[in-house]
Amino acid sequence: MLKALLTSLDPAAVAAGHDLADAVRIDGVTLSRSDLVGAGTSVAERVARARRVAILATPTATTVLAVTGCLIAGVPFVPVPADVGATERAHLLSDSGAQAWLGEVPADNEGLPHIPVRMHARSWHRYAEPNPESVAMIMYTSGTTGLPKGVTITRRAIAADIDALAQAWEWTDSDTLVHGLPLFHVHGLVLGLLGSLRIGNRFVHTGKPTPQAYAEAGGTLYFGVPTVWSRIAADTEAARALSSARLLVSGSAALPSPVFEDLVRLTGHAPIERYGSTETLITISTRIDGERRPGWVGLPLAGVQTRLVDETGEPVPHDGESIGQLQIKSPTNFSGYLNRPDATAEAFDADGWFRTGDVAVIDAGGMHRIVGRESVDLIKSGGYRIGAGEIETVLLGHPGVREVAVVGVPDDDLGQRIVAFVVGDAEPQQLIDFVAEQLSAHKRPREVRMVDSLPRNAMGKLLKKQLAQWH
Ligand code: MCA
Numbered sequence: 001m002l003k004a005l006l007t008s009l010d011p012a013a014v015a016a017g018h019d020l021a022d023a024v025r026i027d028g029v030t031l032s033r034s035d036l037v038g039a040g041t042s043v044a045e046r047v048a049r050a051r052r053v054a055i056l057a058t059p060t061a062t063t064v065l066a067v068t069g070c071l072i073a074g075v076p077f078v079p080v081p082a083d084v085g086a087t088e089r090a091h092l093l094s095d096s097g098a099q100a101w102l103g104e105v106p107a108d109n110e111g112l113p114h115i116p117v118r119m120h121a122r123s124w125h126r127y128a129e130p131n132p133e134s135v136a137m138i139m140y141t142s143g144t145t146g147l148p149k150g151v152t153i154t155r156r157a158i159a160a161d162i163d164a165l166a167q168a169w170e171w172t173d174s175d176t177l178v179h180g181l182p183l184f185h186v187h188g189l190v191l192g193l194l195g196s197l198r199i200g201n202r203f204v205h206t207g208k209p210t211p212q213a214y215a216e217a218g219g220t221l222y223f224g225v226p227t228v229w230s231r232i233a234a235d236t237e238a239a240r241a242l243s244s245a246r247l248l249v250s251g252s253a254a255l256p257s258p259v260f261e262d263l264v265r266l267t268g269h270a271p272i273e274r275y276g277s278t279e280t281l282i283t284i285s286t287r288i289d290g291e292r293r294p295g296w297v298g299l300p301l302a303g304v305q306t307r308l309v310d311e312t313g314e315p316v317p318h319d320g321e322s323i324g325q326l327q328i329k330s331p332t333n334f335s336g337y338l339n340r341p342d343a344t345a346e347a348f349d350a351d352g353w354f355r356t357g358d359v360a361v362i363d364a365g366g367m368h369r370i371v372g373r374e375s376v377d378l379i380k381s382g383g384y385r386i387g388a389g390e391i392e393t394v395l396l397g398h399p400g401v402r403e404v405a406v407v408g409v410p411d412d413d414l415g416q417r418i419v420a421f422v423v424g425d426a427e428p429q430q431l432i433d434f435v436a437e438q439l440s441a442h443k444r445p446r447e448v449r450m451v452d453s454l455p456r457n458a459m460g461k462l463l464k465k466q467l468a469q470w471h
């Protein structure tokens with residue numbers, strides 16, 4: 001028999017006494033394993049005949065049960081950002097072909113029917129484990145230009161990733177995993193929630209990932225993006241409370257070395273750093289029993305191959321200094337961008353290596369350091385991946401904007417902060433709100449600078465690096 005993706009929710013085992021009263025705690029609600037099986041299966045019965053559904057991924061028990069139900073029934077779902085705006089929402093729904101909202105519905109439902117999640121409904125129907133090659137979810141992520149692309153992620157990729165991480169971190173069912181990250185990205189949803197439901201550990205979602213909430217959660221295993229860790233490191237009392245944890249894990253963006261060192265000093269733990277992407281899931285990590293070097297993200301996980309190449313595709317030496325383009329071949333890789341065979345073909349080479357778009361170095365011992373992105377048009381802010389082109393297109397739709405260039409500038413708190421340089425006659429705050437309403441609140445520029453003109457070369461091409469320096 002196939003091993004279930006959500007191993008800890010095996011109905012027979014739960015019925016035979018392998019229950020856990022507090023398997024998931026979120027938004028003031030506690031769900032036992034048998035709640036997750038019973039209510040999740042009831043959701044599965046409601047969605048079983050849908051081809052694809054959208055889930056407004058707020059950090060709530062409703063979202064947890066909606067996701068669980070889809071995975072039990074084998075219905076692919078689209079996690080929609082909780083703070084999504086109008087343009088992005090319309091794109092996600094039309095591109096994905098979602099047929100209904102499952103769980104919560106946004107104020108504007110885009111004309112789709114609603115399938116409610118009933119917290120207290122129970123079903124004990126037994127579903128066969130869906131094919132591991134089938135798509136579990138379609139997660140939207142930004143590219144350098146255009147609207148976000150749907151990344152199709154299979155059940156096999158998710159299972160392989162969680163198992164490889166469990167090995168690297170000695171993650172077991174005796175852990176209590178804590179985070180306060182969004183449930184519409186890989187970090188919070190795939191690793192945090194699905195990881196817990198596969199491994200069988202307790203999972204606590206803190207709501208907002210504040211230092212105080214992390215300190216009070218009493219976990220053994222904590223996940224955070226660098227912004228979360230830097231805020232914790234700045235709060236001595238909260239940081240000290242984490243000394244009783246087993247492992248602090250940082251990912252989604254580069255962890256600044258001073259934050260790493262502060263965490264060592266205040267918590268007694270050198271954080272685990274790991275690297276990944278929506279397309280590949282997590283592929284590289286430092287190990288519980290290995291070196292944890294500030295600024296370095298570790299070794300490839302079991303089953304993952306990495307390589308560094310130059311612009312002509314030739315190998316770059318692993319000498320700890322030479323910089324190359326990072327490519328990945330892994331059982332955790334996605335199976336393509338939805339409706340975008342062109343983008344899928346561009347992302348892989350003929351031998352199936354995925355071009356990450358990141359540049360990196362590898363040392364003689366196989367340790368990896370991520371140096372940055374190849375393109376200035378992909379911004380990482382607070383751990384969110386945001387395409388400059390997507391924001392520029394929206395701003396150009398505002399009547400007060402004639403020309404625009406969006407860049408990421410270094411920011412102590414967010415890693416990068418989104419700044420829009422605008423030629424036109426709009427009010428900066430109006431433009432910030434406009435982006436928050438059309439895309440997602442987290443994609444809004446933190447600053448809009450009205451300028452007379454934008455720097456361009458003789459060919460009229462925007463000089464974005466110069467703009468970031470102007471700042
Ligand atoms: C202010 N706000 C506004 C506006 N101005 N909202 C709408 N329009 C405006 N004009 C409000 C928001 O409503 C919100 O209010 C408040 O500002 C805070 O928002 P923000 O400033 O964005 O939050 P933050 O505190 O700066 O966020 C920091 C954060 C967040 C919590 C670290 O960036 C975050 O959750 N990051 C995680 C991203 C992540 O999970 N990435 C993983 C990608 P209120 O709060 O009152 O509602 S997966 C990945 O990268 C790979 C696979 C990997 O390796 O993991």
Ligand code: AMP
Nearest residue numbers: 251252253254274275276277278370385
């Ligand atoms: P996303 O698709 O949101 O998962 O973003 C993936 C990108 O985040 C990667 O291609 C990297 O640029 C960046 N990233 C993820 N983890 C790390 C890390 N530990 N250090 C540096 N960059 C990272």
